[in-house]
Amino acid sequence: MRQFTGWLFLTWFALAAASPALSAPRQKQSPEVNLVAFGDWGFGTADQQAVADAIAAYAKDRPRFDAALLLGDNFRVTLEDTDDPNFQTVFEKMYDRKRLNFPFYACFGNHDYEKDRFKVELDYARLHPQSRWKVPSRWYRIDMPTTKEPLVTVLMLDSNKPMMTGADWDAQIAWMKQELDKPRARWTVCCAHHTLFSNGAHGDNGVLQSQWGEIFKDHKVDFYLCGHDHTLQHLEIEGWPTTFIVSGGGGARRRSLLRDNRGPYSRSDTGFAALRFTESAATVSLIDSHDKLLHVFERSTDGTIRILATSPSDKATEHPLKVIAGFDEDPKHPATQPAAAPQGKGRTTEGTEATESTKKKF
Numbered sequence: 627m628r629q630f631t632g633w634l635f636l637t638w639f640a641l642a643a644a645s646p647a648l649s650a651p652r653q654k655q656s657p658e659v660n661l662v663a664f665g666d667w668g669f670g671t672a673d674q675q676a677v678a679d680a681i682a683a684y685a686k687d688r689p690r691f692d693a694a695l696l697l698g699d700n701f702r703v704t705l706e707d708t709d710d711p712n713f714q715t716v717f718e719k720m721y722d723r724k725r726l727n728f729p730f731y732a733c734f735g736n737h738d739y740e741k742d743r744f745k746v747e748l749d750y751a752r753l754h755p756q757s758r759w760k761v762p763s764r765w766y767r768i769d770m771p772t773t774k775e776p777l778v779t780v781l782m783l784d785s786n787k788p789m790m791t792g793a794d795w796d797a798q799i800a801w802m803k804q805e806l807d808k809p810r811a812r813w814t815v816c817c818a819h820h821t822l823f824s825n826g827a828h829g830d831n832g833v834l835q836s837q838w839g840e841i842f843k844d845h846k847v848d849f850y851l852c853g854h855d856h857t858l859q860h861l862e863i864e865g866w867p868t869t870f871i872v873s874g875g876g877g878a879r880r881r882s883l884l885r886d887n888r889g890p891y892s893r894s895d896t897g898f899a900a901l902r903f904t905e906s907a908a909t910v911s912l913i914d915s916h917d918k919l920l921h922v923f924e925r926s927t928d929g930t931i932r933i934l935a936t937s938p939s940d941k942a943t944e945h946p947l948k949v950i951a952g953f954d955e956d957p958k959h960p961a962t963q964p965a966a967a968p969q970g971k972g973r974t975t976e977g978t979e980a981t982e983s984t985k986k987k988f
Contacts, residue, residue: 656904658902658903659770659903660688660690661770661901661902662898662901663898664694664873665735666853666874666875667699667876668699668701668716669877670715671877673896676896678721679915679917680914680915681898682726684917692771693731694726694731696730697817698732698734698735698853698854699736699819699878700734700743701737701747706746708750713750718759721758728758729758732759733782733819734761734764735786735820736788748763765782765783765798767780768780768782777904779810781806781817783798783817784798785852786820799841806841806847807845815901820834821834821872822850822870823835823870824854824872825884825886825888825892827882827883828854829885839866847868848908849868849908851871852870856875856878856879856896858899858912859891859892860889860892860921869925880896882943883941883943887942893939893940896914898912900913907925908924909934910922910923922934923936
C-alpha cells in the first residue's frame with residue numbers, strides 16, 4: 627500500500643507540473659510600449675549632449691524603451707556622404723548604444739533638405755542596417771510591438787511641402803489615408819517636423835491644418851508629435867480630437883513663445899517627451915535636459931485628458947517682431963524645479979501629487 631501511495635503521489639506531482647490546469651495560473655503581462663520623442667537636435671553641442679544624457683538617465687531605471695521618434699532637423703552639421711564622421715559624433719556616440727539600445731526612427735525637417743542631407747541620411751540607414759538609425763523612406767509606418775496585436779501605430783510623415791513636388795505631396799496624402807484606413811493598433815500617433823498648432827515662434831500652420839487636419843479628424847488620430855519650434859508644448863485645441871505635442875528641444879537654440887493663451891502647457895526649454903502606452907491610457911511626460919519633470923498628463927482611449935503634474939508655463943515674449951524675424955535671444959530660465967501639481971488625491975509614478983481634475987476632449 628505504501629508503494630502504491632508513493633507512486634500515486636509522484637504521478638500526481640508530475641501531472642501537476644506538466645498540466646497548466648493543475649499548476650498555479652500565470653498572470654498575463656499587460657502590453658506596454660515606451661517611447662521618447664524629440665526634434666531639432668543635430669548640432670553636436672553641449673545642449674544636445676545634455677538632452678542625450680537626460681534621456682539616458684530617464685531610461686536607466688524604467689522599463690525598456692521600444693524606440694525613439696526623431697522629429698526632424700536631424701543633422702545641422704555637414705554630411706558629405708555615409709562615411710562622414712558626423713554620423714558617429716552627432717548620433718552614434720552622442721546617443722550611446724550602451725545606454726540607449728533601441729531603434730531611432732527619423733522623419734525629415736526643413737534643414738535636412740539643405741544640401742540634400744536627407745538623401746545621405748536615407749543612404750546611411752540603407753547601408754548600415756546594424757545601426758539604430760532607421761529611416762527607410764520619407765514616409766513610413768511602424769507598428770509596436772511587432773506582433774499580431776500591436777499596441778501603437780506610428781506614421782512617420784514628411785511635412786516639407788515646399789521642398790517636395792506636387793506629385794510626391796499628393797502621393798503621401800494618398801498613402802496616409804490608405805494606412806489610416808487599414809486595421810490599426812489601439813493608439814495612433816502621427817509624427818512630422820512642422821507644427822499644426824504652436825505657441826512658439828513659427829506659430830500655426832494653416833496648410834497642414836487644412837490638408838492633414840481633416841484626415842486626422844476623420845481617422846481619430848490620438849497624437850500628433852512635431853518639432854520645428856524649439857520648445858516643449860502640450861496643446862489641446864477646441865474642435866480637434868488629436869492631442870498636439872511639440873518636442874523641439876533636442877539641443878537647438880531655445881526660442882521664445884509668441885503666445886501664452888493656449889495650453890495646457892508651453893515652455894521654451896531643451897528636453898524631450900516620454901510616452902508610455904497601455905491598453906487603457908497613454909501617459910506623456912515633458913522632461914528637461916536636467917532630467918526633471920516639467921509636465922505630465924494622461925489621455926484615456928476615449929480622449930479624456932487628466933493633468934497629473936505640472937509646472938508654470940512660460941509667458942509670451944514682449945518682443946514678438948524680434949521672435950518672428952528670428953532675432954530673439956535665447957531665453958534665460960532659473961533652475962527648473964521638479965513638477966509640482968495642486969493638492970489632490972493619488973500620486974504619479976514620480977511621487978508628485980496628482981490632480982483630480984479631468985478635461986473631456988472637444
